[in-house]
Structures are given as structure tokens and as C-alpha cells.
Amino acid sequence: MYSIFYDDLASRLYPSSILHAYGVNGKISGSVGAIGEIGGNVVAVLHAPVGCGYHYRYSARRRHQPFYPLLSTDLTEQEIIFGGEEKLLKTVREAWKRYEPEMVFIIPSPVSDILNEDIRSAAAKLRREGIKVTAIQSELFSHRDKNYSRNRLKEIAKQKITGDTRLEIELKGCGFTEALYAIVEQVMKPQEIISRSVNIETVGWGSEGRLVLREMEAFLNTCGVTVNTWIPSAGVAALEHAPAAQLNLVKRIRWARRMKERFGTDYMQLNGNGRYTGLDGIALFYRDIAEKLCILPEMEEKIEKKTEETRMLAKESLAYLGSKHCVLVCRGISDAPFTLKLFAKEFGVGIGALCVILTEEQRRSLNITKDIEEQLVERIREAAKLYAPQVRILFNPDREQLQNCFAQADAVLGTGDFTLEGCGAPLIPIGTEMTSLSFESWLRNIKRLERRIRNAGRKDALLLNRMPFQEERYADYDSVSARAAREMWQRMWLEKKGE
Amino acid sequence: MKAPFGCKLLGAQQALGGISDGVILFHSVVGCNFGSMAFHFVSCDMTEVRQTCTVISDNEVVFGGEHALEKALSSAEELYHPAVIFVVTGCVSDIIQDDVKRIAAAFERTHGRKVIAVEAAGYRGNFRVGYEAGMKALGMLMEGPQAEKEMSPMPEKGQETKKKVPEKGSEDAEKCKVPQVNILGIGADDPRCASDLEALEELFGGKARICTAFSKTDLAGVRRAPGADLNLVFGYGVELAKDMEKRFGIPYVCLDYPYGLTGARQLWKVLESRFGLNFDAEEAAFQARTAEGAKGIYSYLQALYGLPAAVVGSGARAAGLARFLSAELGMEIEVCAKREALQDIEETYDEVRRSEAAFLFGSSFEQELADELEIPLLRFDFPVFDRICLTKRPYIGAEGTLCLLEDLFCEAFAARTLKGAIYQ
Numbered sequence: 026m027y028s029i030f031y032d033d034l035a036s037r038l039y040p041s042s043i044l045h046a047y048g049v050n051g052k053i054s055g056s057v058g059a060i061g062e063i064g065g066n067v068v069a070v071l072h073a074p075v076g077c078g079y080h081y082r083y084s085a086r087r088r089h090q091p092f093y094p095l096l097s098t099d100l101t102e103q104e105i106i107f108g109g110e111e112k113l114l115k116t117v118r119e120a121w122k123r124y125e126p127e128m129v130f131i132i133p134s135p136v137s138d139i140l141n142e143d144i145r146s147a148a149a150k151l152r153r154e155g156i157k158v159t160a161i162q163s164e165l166f167s168h169r170d171k172n173y174s175r176n177r178l179k180e181i182a183k184q185k186i187t188g189d190t191r192l193e194i195e196l197k198g199c200g201f202t203e204a205l206y207a208i209v210e211q212v213m214k215p216q217e218i219i220s221r222s223v224n225i226e227t228v229g230w231g232s233e234g235r236l237v238l239r240e241m242e243a244f245l246n247t248c249g250v251t252v253n254t255w256i257p258s259a260g261v262a263a264l265e266h267a268p269a270a271q272l273n274l275v276k277r278i279r280w281a282r283r284m285k286e287r288f289g290t291d292y293m294q295l296n297g298n299g300r301y302t303g304l305d306g307i308a309l310f311y312r313d314i315a316e317k318l319c320i321l322p323e324m325e326e327k328i329e330k331k332t333e334e335t336r337m338l339a340k341e342s343l344a345y346l347g348s349k350h351c352v353l354v355c356r357g358i359s360d361a362p363f364t365l366k367l368f369a370k371e372f373g374v375g376i377g378a379l380c381v382i383l384t385e386e387q388r389r390s391l392n393i394t395k396d397i398e399e400q401l402v403e404r405i406r407e408a409a410k411l412y413a414p415q416v417r418i419l420f421n422p423d424r425e426q427l428q429n430c431f432a433q434a435d436a437v438l439g440t441g442d443f444t445l446e447g448c449g450a451p452l453i454p455i456g457t458e459m460t461s462l463s464f465e466s467w468l469r470n471i472k473r474l475e476r477r478i479r480n481a482g483r484k485d486a487l488l489l490n491r492m493p494f495q496e497e498r499y500a501d502y503d504s505v506s507a508r509a510a511r512e513m514w515q516r517m518w519l520e521k522k523g524e
Numbered sequence: 525m526k527a528p529f530g531c532k533l534l535g536a537q538q539a540l541g542g543i544s545d546g547v548i549l550f551h552s553v554v555g556c557n558f559g560s561m562a563f564h565f566v567s568c569d570m571t572e573v574r575q576t577c578t579v580i581s582d583n584e585v586v587f588g589g590e591h592a593l594e595k596a597l598s599s600a601e602e603l604y605h606p607a608v609i610f611v612v613t614g615c616v617s618d619i620i621q622d623d624v625k626r627i628a629a630a631f632e633r634t635h636g637r638k639v640i641a642v643e644a645a646g647y648r649g650n651f652r653v654g655y656e657a658g659m660k661a662l663g664m665l666m667e668g669p670q671a672e673k674e675m676s677p678m679p680e681k682g683q684e685t686k687k688k689v690p691e692k693g694s695e696d697a698e699k700c701k702v703p704q705v706n707i708l709g710i711g712a713d714d715p716r717c718a719s720d721l722e723a724l725e726e727l728f729g730g731k732a733r734i735c736t737a738f739s740k741t742d743l744a745g746v747r748r749a750p751g752a753d754l755n756l757v758f759g760y761g762v763e764l765a766k767d768m769e770k771r772f773g774i775p776y777v778c779l780d781y782p783y784g785l786t787g788a789r790q791l792w793k794v795l796e797s798r799f800g801l802n803f804d805a806e807e808a809a810f811q812a813r814t815a816e817g818a819k820g821i822y823s824y825l826q827a828l829y830g831l832p833a834a835v836v837g838s839g840a841r842a843a844g845l846a847r848f849l850s851a852e853l854g855m856e857i858e859v860c861a862k863r864e865a866l867q868d869i870e871e872t873y874d875e876v877r878r879s880e881a882a883f884l885f886g887s888s889f890e891q892e893l894a895d896e897l898e899i900p901l902l903r904f905d906f907p908v909f910d911r912i913c914l915t916k917r918p919y920i921g922a923e924g925t926l927c928l929l930e931d932l933f934c935e936a937f938a939a940r941t942l943k944g945a946i947y948q
Contacts, residue, residue: 038910039562039566040562040565040566040570043565043570044558044561044562044565047557047558047561047573047576048554048557048558048561048577048579049554049558050554050555050558050559051553051554051555051556051558051559052555053555054555054558054559073646074531074615074645074646074647075525075527075529075531075646075650076527076529076530076531076532076533076534076646076650076651077531077555077646078525078526078527079527079528079529079530079531079889080530080531080534080559080560080563081555081559082889083559083562083563083888083889083907083909084555084558084559084562089566089909089910091888091889091891091892093889093892095526096525096526096527097525097526097527099525099527100647101647101648102647102648104647105619105647116525119525123870135553135555135580135615135616136615136616136619136646136647139585139616139619139620140619165582166581166582166585168553168554168555168581502570502571504571504572504573505604505605506547506571506572506573506574506604507571507572507573508603509547509573509576509600509603509604510573510574510575510576511573512599512603513576513577513596513599513600513603514576514577514579516595516599517576517577517578517579517592517595517596517599518554518579521579521581521583
């Protein structure tokens with residue numbers, strides 16, 4: 026049995042969200058994370074001093090579960106002066122002999138980048154010796170492009186919520202993407218195209234990810250569509266075979282573009298920015314796939330049937346939820362329109378008030394100008410008109426206003442902000458991802474919401490609420506050093522000019 | 525090679541992270557800060573973030589990182605109001621040759637804030653070297669003995685630094701004030717740091733006191749350290765101990781980590797010979813408490829007797845634990861590997877694979893081997909990132925010995941993998 030919430034717990038046992046308040050990980054961790062997803066016997070060689078090879082086993086975007094087969098070339102002062110190619114070749118040869126892996130992946134580090142080590146030439150030399158090796162190439166030094174989130178928000182602000190909300194922005198310098206890019210370039214091989222087949226990128230699906238991916242596959246199978254390769258969560262042979270797919274379903278763009286250039290594989294990005302919200306959104310997702318595969322007429326009937334079946338199964342829950350009056354609290358100004366759509370339109374909950382919280386801190390870190398903020402607010406108003414015309418919208422309500430709203434509500438939805446417990450209505454904590462792209466996921470969410478509202482009880486003696494948290498960043502503990510560390514990060518990175 | 529040991533930069537962090545009113549400023553790339561913070565958060569304290577970073581980027585690599593360092597120092601000063609700032613350099617700032625010492629000195633002059641630079645480039649050493657460098661840097665904050673020490677006169681030049689020892693039970697000994705000792709070598713991010721320090725003080729039975737424990741103190745504590753009569757070094761911190769002996773005449777003794785009665789005895793022996801103290805009563809109490817506390821599981825203890833085991837850890841800890849397991853629990857230590865001496869951890873793992881070890885003692889990373897061999901793992905060495913310790917549960921002293929036994933058996937029970945028939 027697979028437990029969604031144990032998966033969630035396992036994810037949270039690595040305090041990633043807190044750590045990201047004070048920094049981002051080096052991109053090595055992304056590359057290690059990607060390689061860690063590859064099944065079978067693969068080994069990663071980090072071209073770096075010995076300490077990096079030790080610690081990056083843990084700091085590897087794999088929750089609290091280390092990636093063990095990480096070796097180091099052990100760069101010392103000698104290599105800093107004379108170059109490290111010999112040591113790289115030696116380490117890879119030894120790894121190939123000792124572990125007999127299906128593939129050795131070479132990961133660069135800031136040190137090898139500064140030394141301008143030609144990792145790809147070294148890999149070519151090793152390949153000539155019969156060693157299967159893939160070299161990941163650094164696109165940016167040390168870490169990913171910091172402006173990605175800001176640029177993305179700027180583009181989202183321009184979008185109409187009812188329009189085509191798809192958005193393609195490349196993220197440069199992400200170690201994970203760099204690894205996928207290397208897989209496309211050096212692992213994948215030209216293949217005969219298998220009609221009606223897709224590859225699916227596996228990482229970034231939230232708590233339910235593993236289950237949802239299988240559910241998606243099952244539905245696609247009923248439509249005659251097969252999953253060719255899970256990228257990168259597959260063995261080396263399956264990754265080699267990835268170009269056989271007709272279509273890539275991707276979370277990240279950069280590697281998919283490269284695959285299209287190299288093998289002609291079309292792609293569809295799954296971050297629809299609200300496009301795929303709710304049951305109709307899920308149906309639209311499968312229609313988009315069908316359209317890309319040119320089988321829409323055939324799939325349409327199955328999509329419609331599944332949608333209706335799912336809606337029927339949710340009938341009682343929907344009726345119950347329709348009798349409830351709730352308050353919706355959103356801390357993400359860009360997500361608020363679709364969160365409202367999900368609860369008001371899809372789940373049919375009566376939303377009396379929508380409380381949108383946008384702090385100075387968010388404005389600053391996401392570089393939200395007055396114009397962008399106005400655009401984002403306008404989107405929320407547009408969503409309210411469409412999905413919940415009676416809703417009262419409150420921007421940055423104070424405690425008293427919140428309590429007044431909560432006093433008339435059966436429950437508070439949309440947030441995991443435990444500091445709002447004890448304010449007059451029970452809070453229904455959301456998971457890390459409320460709904461995903463399988464019909465079953467949508468149904469589970471409805472049933473869970475119903476169950477939680479029925480069982481909602483007072484949680485006004487929370488241990489967490491005996492501790493001080495920063496009001497403007499509710500998940501952050503309030504201590505002098507925590508505030509200082511965050512501000513340091515803001516100044517030294519986010520506000521750094523010239524990058 | 526599969527790295528047996530951590531980075532020099534993290535060693536420095538462990539040495540300096542115990543100074544509660546200091547802040548560590550990594551002059552390095554983001555990954556160094558994030559990675560070291562990850563270890564700190566999971567093992568120690570998520571509320572204290574006394575480390576930050578200059579975030580060296582392309583710009584600094586091309587044009588130099590000195591400006592970023594100056595900016596970070598000003599911000600750290602303004603935001604943390606620290607008593608001292610430790611600038612710890614990583615590989616990149618070292619390669620681009622930023623003049624960190626000059627900038628630190630200039631900042632100290634202009635802002636009146638103590639700034640200590642510690643070189644910790646990972647290509648120039650390992651965790652131990654970084655730890656020693658960090659500890660030695662703390663010596664720069666010491667100015668001299670704070671108080672007159674009846675038992676520890678400053679030696680004349682050329683004199684032996686060993687202090688005068690009154691005879692046991694003599695009047696002189698009675699008159700002497702309680703000896704003070706400094707504790708070196710316990711990492712600030714050891715989940716049991718605070719508990720072990722308390723347990724250590726209890727082992728002293730009020731006959732000696734901790735002057736400064738560098739893993740849990742403040743700047744005033746560091747400055748007070750030269751007032752101690754003895755430095756007890758549990759593995760790391762030897763360089764600082766040598767320095768303090770030279771400058772302040774404080775002798776030092778290197779000890780294995782004092783697990784169990786055997787560890788306590790070794791510690792008492794040092795205090796007895798140095799200060800004429802007697803710990804017979806404490807030893808009797810230790811024996812009685814552990815016998816009473818463990819009697820309820822005597823059958824399990826019998827199961828450990830003769831059980832083969834492997835220990836992988838940093839030198840003083842590995843040695844102390846292996847001695848405890850062997851001498852007090854009767855286990856057969858088939859492999860005892862000290863990280864400092866290893867080139868490639870895989871070679872040690874091979875040795876364990878060849879052994880008949882049924883229990884493994886190591887860091888959280890050794891779970892890899894424990895899983896492979898399907899044997900339990902007790903985590904006792906840095907890093908420990910998948911166990912927490914919120915209550916007072918030391919691993920040393922009489923109570924600590926019982927805690928260690930509890931954990932040892934709990935790990936053995938939790939490591940079960942069998943689901944079906946036993947003999948199929």
C-alpha cells in the first residue's frame with residue numbers, strides 16, 4: 026500500500042521550505058537529485074573536493090534520504106594549479122571497474138567550473154575506452170537563475186484567467202534541468218516512433234505524485250495511449266529509448282526543447298497556471314494530450330465518460346460541500362483566482378469571503394511592482410465575478426477582520442496557516458498539492474474535504490501556537506537570527522544587481 | 525573515491541557554531557551555506573540561524589568578491605548585532621584570492637566589531653582540519669587568564685607546564701578551589717551536545733567544573749577559557765589546546781569520548797592525577813545506577829555478549845565507543861574504523877562486509893551499509909540527520925549509558941525486515 030500522506034511526511038522531514046528562506050541549494054543537488062531518480066545501477070562522480078562528495082549525498086533534493094553512490098574526484102591544491110582531468114579520468118575508470126554500473130554521470134562543481142575543466146572532452150575520451158559515461162554541463166555558475174520566479178509572476182500577471190494560461194519560461198542553471206539536458210544529449214538514442222505514446226517527467230508532482238502518475242497512465246492506457254518512458258525515473262535502457270515517444274509531458278521546458286530539436290519529439294508543459302484546475306481542467310488536460318496526438322475524436326468519448334463517472338461518484342460529497350459556507354484564505358496572490366475556482370466552482374462550496382494576504386516581504390522578494398500587483402488583483406476580481414459573484418474580497422485583513430469573517434463560517438479553507446486556528450472557525454489544512462491531474466485525485470480531494478469538514482474540531486491549543494512565528498511569514502519562526510538570516514539572503518542574493 | 529569524511533568548511537562551522545553570540549559568514553557559494561545549514565537544522569535547532577553567506581556568483585568570480593564581503597559584513601553587523609563575526613572562506617573565494625584578512629581587519633577597525641577570518645577551502649583539507657582551524661581561530665579571541673588560579677600558576681619560560689599536584693587528601697588539596705576545565709572537541713551540531721555536556725559536569729560530581737565548553741558558549745565564555753586549569757580534548761581541538769598551553773600554560777589531555785564506565789574512569793583518572801581528587805564514590809554510584817537501570821533487560825544484555833559489531837566514526841568517538849561496547853557489553857568489535865585515517869569509505873565497508881558484524885555503529889550515512897547487510901545501525905557520529913533528541917538523553921554518564929542501551933535495542937527491534945516464514 027502507498028500512503029499519500031506518509032509520502033508527504035517523508036518529504037517534510039527534510040526542512041526544505043525553511044532552508045529556502047535563507048538560501049537556495051547549489052545546483053549540484055539538483056543534478057544529484059535527477060541521477061538519483063534513474064533506476065538500476067548508476068554512479069555519479071562529482072568533480073569537486075572531497076567534502077562536496079561527502080555532504081551532497083544528503084543535500085540532494087531527495088528529502089532526508091541520501092543518494093549513496095556519489096563519488097568524488099577529490100580535487101586538491103595540486104589540481105587547482107595543474108588541472109583535474111587526470112583525476113577525473115582515474116575516478117571514472119575506477120568507478121566503472123569497481124561498481125560495474127550501467128552508466129557513470131559526471132557532475133561539475135563551482136570549483137571545476139572555475140578551473141574551466143573540459144568535462145565533455147574527458148567523457149568523450151572515456152567513451153572511446155568503452156566506458157558508458159554522461160557529462161553534465163554547467164550553464165550557469167553555482168546556482169540557478171534567480172529571476173525565474175519574478176519573470177514568471179510578471180508573465181502570469183498579464184494573463185487573463187479565462188484565456189490560454191499556458192506559459193513557457195526556461196529556467197537556466199537548474200542542476201536538475203542540466204542533468205536532464207545531458208540525458209537528452211548523451212543518453213538518448215534515435216528510435217522508431219511508437220504511435221500514441223508519451224514520456225512523462227516525474228519530478229514535481231507534490232504529495233500525491235507517485236500515485237497520480239500511475240492513475241494517469243491507467244487512464245491513458247484505456248484510451249490506447251502508452252507511457253514510453255518516465256523521465257528521469259527509469260533505467261538507462263528506457264532513457265535511451267525515450268525518443269520513441271510521440272509526445273513529452275513535461276514540467277520543465279529546457280530539456281524538452283532540446284529533445285524536440287534533437288529527435289523532433291513534441292512536448293506539452295504541465296504547468297498550466299490554472300488551465301488544468303478542477304475536474305473540467307483535468308478533462309481539458311487529456312483533451313490537450315489527445316489533440317497533440319491527433320486522436321481527439323477517439324479520446325473525447327472516454328474523457329467525457331470518465332468525467333461524468335467521477336462527478337457522479339462525488340455527487341453526495343458535492344451536495345454536502347454545497348451546503349457549507351466557508352472562508353477562503355490565500356497567501357499566493359497569483360494562485361488565488363484558481364484556488365477560488367477550485368473551491369467555489371468545482372467543489373461548490375459557498376465562499377463568503379476571500380482573504381488574500383500579500384506581505385511587504387513577498388512584494389520585495391518577488392519584485393511585485395504596483396503595476397504587477399494591480400494586474401494580479403484584477404485577475405482575482407475577474408475570478409470572483411466568474412466563480413463566486415457574492416464573495417467579499419479582503420486584501421490583507423487584520424486579525425479582527427479575519428475573526429469577523431470566520432465567525433460566520435463553517436470552516437476556513439485554502440491555507441495551512443495554523444496561526445489562524447482558534448479564530449472562530451475550524452481550519453482545514455491543505456496538503457502540499459490540493460489536486461493533480463488524475464480523475465481519482467480530484468475525487469479523493471473532494472471526499473477528503475468533505476470528511477475533514479464533517480470531522481472538523483477545535484484545534485485552539487496547538488503546540489505550534491505556543492511558539493512565536495513571524496506574522497508576515499507564518500511558517501518562519503520569529504527569532505532575531507532567523508529574521509537576520511532571511512534579510513541577509515534578500516540583500517546578498519535577491520537584491521544583487523547585475524545578474 | 526567515496527568520501528569518508530566531511531568538508532573542511534563544515535569542520536570550521538562545527539567549531540565556531542557553538543558561540544551563541546557569534547555569526548558565521550561564509551564567503552562562498554550558496555551551496556556551502558545551504559548544505560551546512562541542512563545538517564545544522566535537522567540535528568540541532570531550526571530556530572537559530574547564526575550563519576549566512578556572501579553568495580559568490582559569476583560576478584565575483586570575474587571581478588573579485590571583496591565588495592560582496594564588505595557588504596555582507598556590514599549587513600551582518602547591522603542585522604545580527606553579533607559579538608563576533610567569523611568569516612569562513614570556501615574553495616571559490618580561496619581560488620579567486622580575495623584578501624579576506626585585510627577586509628576583516630579593516631572592518632574591525634572601522635566598526636569596532638571583532639572579525640575573525642578562517643580559511644576553510646575544501647580542497648585544502650578535510651573536516652578535521654577545518655575543525656582545528658576554527659578552534660584555533662577562537663584562540664585569537666582570548667587575551668589571558670581572567671582570574672588568579674591557585675592551582676594553575678603561569679609557567680616560567682622553559683618550565684614544564686604540568687601543574688603542581690597536591691597529594692590526595694592533603695590539606696592543600698582541601699584548600700584548593702574547585703578545578704576548572706575547558707571542553708574541546710564536541711561538535712556544536714551533535715544532537716546530544718547539550719545533554720552530554722550536562723552529563724559530563726555530573727561526572728565531575730561537583731569536584732571539578734566546566735569553565736568553557738566551546739560547543740556551547742558565548743564570546744565571554746571563550747574569553748574566560750584561559751582561566752581554566754586544564755583542557756580536556758575529545759578528539760578535535762588539539763591545535764587550540766597546544767596554543768593555549770603555550771600562551772597561558774594550560775595543560776591539555778586528549779581523551780577518547782567518555783562512553784560508559786570505562787570512559788568515565790579514564791576521565792576521572794585524569795582529574796585525580798591532575799588535581800588530587802577522588803572519584804571512588806562517583807564510580808560506585810555509576811556502577812549501582814547502571815546495574816539497577818539495566819537489570820530489567822538483563823536477558824537482552826546477555827544477547828549482546830559476544831555479538832560481533834563494527835564501529836565507523838571519527839577517532840575519539842570511535843575509540844571510546846568501541847571500548848565501551850567491548851569492555852562493558854562484551855561485544856566483539858570486528859571493525860573499528862576511524863574516519864581521519866580512511867581514504868575511501870568503500871574500503872571500510874568492504875571490511876565490514878567481510879566481517880560477521882551484526883550491529884553497525886556510525887553516522888546517518890552508514891544506513892547505506894546497514895541496509896545492505898540488513899543489520900541495525902546506531903547513529904553516534906556526525907552527521908546525524910535522521911534522529912532527533914529533544915529531551916535530556918545523553919550518551920555519557922550513568923544515565924547516558926542507559927539511554928545508549930535503550931537506543932541500541934530500539935534500533936535492533938526497528939531494523940527487522942522479516943515478514944514471512946523464518947526458515948523458508
